[in-house]
Amino acid sequence: xxxxxxxxxxxxxxxxxxxxxxxxxxxxxxxxxxxxxxxxxxxxxxxxxxxxxxxxxxxxxxxxxxxxxxxxxxxxxxxxxxxxxxxxxxxxxxxxxxxxxxxxxxxxxxxxxxxxxxxxxxxxxxxxxxxxxxxxxxxxxxxxxxxxxxxxxxxxxxxxxxxxxxxxxxxxxxxxxxxxxxxxxxxxxx
Numbered sequence: 001x002x003x004x005x006x007x008x009x010x011x012x013x014x015x016x017x018x019x020x021x022x023x024x025x026x027x028x029x030x031x032x033x034x035x036x037x038x039x040x041x042x043x044x045x046x047x048x049x050x051x052x053x054x055x056x057x058x059x060x061x062x063x064x065x066x067x068x069x070x071x072x073x074x075x076x077x078x079x080x081x082x083x084x085x086x087x088x089x090x091x092x093x094x095x096x097x098x099x100x101x102x103x104x105x106x107x108x109x110x111x112x113x114x115x116x117x118x119x120x121x122x123x124x125x126x127x128x129x130x131x132x133x134x135x136x137x138x139x140x141x142x143x144x145x146x147x148x149x150x151x152x153x154x155x156x157x158x159x160x161x162x163x164x165x166x167x168x169x170x171x172x173x174x175x176x177x178x179x180x181x182x183x184x185x186x187x188x189x190x
Contacts, residue, residue, distance in 0.1 A: 043137070045096035050132045053080040055150070058122035059103060060167065064115040073158050073165040074116070076146075077103045080132070089144055089160035094137050125169050127154055 057079035063071035076087040077099060084099035106116035122128030131151040138145050143160035150156075153172040158165050168177045 042093040043096070044093055047094075047096045047135075048078075048080065048083075048085050048098075050078075050080060050135050050148070053132050055122060055127055055130055055132055055148075056080060056082070057084075057120075058125075058127060058148075058156070060119050060121055061103070061106065062115075062117050062119055064117070066113045071164050073167050076121075076158055077118075078148075087146060087158070089146060089158055089165050091163065092139075092144065094144060094146060121156065121167065125154065125156060126171075127152070127156060130154070 055078065057077070059077040060073040061075040061077065062069060063074040074088070078085045078087065084101065084103065086095075086097045086099050088095040103118060105118045108115045120128075127148075127150050132148060133151045134147075134149045136147050136149075138147070140159065140161070142162055145160065146158045148156045148158075155170045157168040157170075157177070159168055166179060168179055170177055
């Protein structure tokens with residue numbers, strides 16, 4: 001995993017576990033020339049080694065409230081090497097964890113205002129079965145973005161701002177970003 005700020009690149013070897021609580025890492029940005037006071041997102045848990053792994057499945061659990069989409073990717077679920085991993089972005093933190101077994105859709109009570117459907121991003125975006133070439137986290141305006149880059153040239157971005165995460169997608173490095181809500185609809189890109 002790399003984290004980038006301008007031309008400076010930070011690798012996970014720069015993680016300093018002494019900088020935060022148990023199981024939480026904060027990048028030691030002071031050791032990297034040219035970064036200055038840049039604040040890197042908190043990384044909670046142990047990120048899996050994704051480079052060179054086949055994306056067997058890529059799902060997201062959405063969060064709907066009162067019939068309206070409130071969070072496009074409340075939880076991201078990724079399967080590599082037969083194991084499942086969870087990714088959550090929230091308020092300046094990137095949370096990684098293992099998922100015990102295959103994800104099961106969360107049931108909503110009849111008549112409730114809340115719904116949590118699973119969406120098959122791997123199939124919808126055409127990245128299922130493709131090799132992950134890299135991934136990284138970048139601090140962005142009002143939050144953070146996790147990038148999953150694939151050898152086929154596609155990139156999936158999980159863009160967190162405030163308390164909501166959207167999914168963006170590019171089919172190749174020279175293409176415009178498409179938002180998940182517009183993929184396959186003929187709507188504009190953003």
